[in-house]
Amino acid sequence: MHPVSLCNVGKVYRLGAVEVPALSDITLDIRRGVFTVISGPSGSGKTTLLNLIGCIDTPDQGEIRVAGRAVQSMPDDELSDFRARHIGFIFQSFNLIPVLSAYENIEYPLHLAKVGAAERRRRVQALLEAVGLESRRNNLPAQLSGGQRQRVAIARALATAPGLVLADEPTANLDSQTGAEIIALMRRMQREQDVSFVFSSHDPQVHAEADDVIFIRDGRIVGVELKREVAREVVREGALEVQGERS
Ligand SMILES: Nc1ncnc2c1ncn2[C@@H]1O[C@H](COP(=O)(O)OP(=O)(O)OP(=O)(O)O)[C@@H](O)[C@H]1O
Ligand SMILES: [Mg+2]
Structure with a gap:
């Protein structure tokens, strides 16, 4: 089953x-x-696409499936629960809650997913260690560097062990060294947990690390770069015709 399927x-x-x-x-x-x-390019629809996949917004046409579920037809309360359990978000501006510490920000989605206290402690601890922020656990976002905030945002997105993590320009506000570290960190976490990452990005470093690249322009798919043989699965038969040329 595909983590995400979009049809028209x-x-x-x-x-x-x-x-x-x-x-x-x-x-x-x-x-x-x-x-x-x-x-x-800017304005091509990347954020819109991520917001649709993440069920933050709804399409006017077509069907979206996340983890095999037709998300448009889910009632609101079921949808928020589904989102809390299955989808992690990393926003360009990090969107950390300013009055919560690094620890509490990472713990927050676990509250939403109604995970018990002992399990919350265990997971937050493991994530703080994984992103190398154990010593900053009590810092507020304002007391962290940009790269550290981004690491908190990654840990928070992975807290509920979602099958799907969406990131809108995750390295756009970082210098290239920090960006490279963040990509490496996400790569490692992706290998350790069975998670699919979908990023929007202009960053050549991010492109270099990608398995599959989907090019959009003026709201349409104009090309698909599949870096591994098996990656052919990424686009359904027939979809390629809609997309025109492949790069
Ligand atoms: N809330 C909105 N209301 C009206 N038009 C919008 C809204 N959000 C985005 N748009 C328009 O939809 C198009 C796609 O926007 P989107 O934000 O998805 O682009 P993007 O590829 O993420 O761009 P960027 O790289 O600059 O972030 C743009 O033409 C934009 O002006
Ligand atoms: Mg955008």
């Missing part, structure tokens, strides 16, 4: 009488356990 997905933003088509005819399957990067 379209999204139009409406600003008064003006319609902005943000995504059209997106059909793709994301392969399990790999790094997929969504690449495209």
